[in-house]
Amino acid sequence: MEKMRCLMRMAAVFVASLAIAKLVAALLNTRAARRLAQNAGAEALLTSEGKDVLQRYSRSATSLILATLADRKSRRWGSRSLGHSAYAGWPAALDSAAEMLSTGGALARMASDFWRERLELENRSGSRSLQTER
Numbered sequence: 001m002e003k004m005r006c007l008m009r010m011a012a013v014f015v016a017s018l019a020i021a022k023l024v025a026a027l028l029n030t031r032a033a034r035r036l037a038q039n040a041g042a043e044a045l046l047t048s049e050g051k052d053v054l055q056r057y058s059r060s061a062t063s064l065i066l067a068t069l070a071d072r073k074s075r076r077w078g079s080r081s082l083g084h085s086a087y088a089g090w091p092a093a094l095d096s097a098a099e100m101l102s103t104g105g106a107l108a109r110m111a112s113d114f115w116r117e118r119l120e121l122e123n124r125s126g127s128r129s130l131q132t133e134r
Contacts, residue, residue, distance in 0.1 A: 013066040021059040025051055044122040054119060057114045068103045072096070081083060 035114055044050050063112050066115055 009070045010067075013063055013070060016066055017059045017062040021055040022064040024058045025055050028054065042118065042122070045118065046126075047121075050118075050121055053114065053117050057110055061110055064103060064106055064110075068099065071098070 021124060028037075028046060037043055045054060
């Protein structure tokens, strides 16, 4: 039964991350997104290659966040079914903090990688680079 729940969570995370990526792609096609990108000097993100980069990183970030939340929820439910708090006190607090710090670190790495790819994309397309803006 637990394996089935795990598979269902994994499938839900996968589908949700794909849906978020498609939503990001759809939002990029709006006039407001075009104006915002032009005002921010990020016209390169409006190209097909830029949209692919945004979709990839939004899908990865969504998967990471949802998987972390699903894991935390399953741990809470698991401890309740034992009849006592298996994750109580300092060990639980430290475990939770380590998990959140690890997820935060992974998100920071994704943001850094995205920014680097964005700058490379802008340099290739001849767009205004954020490095030259002050």
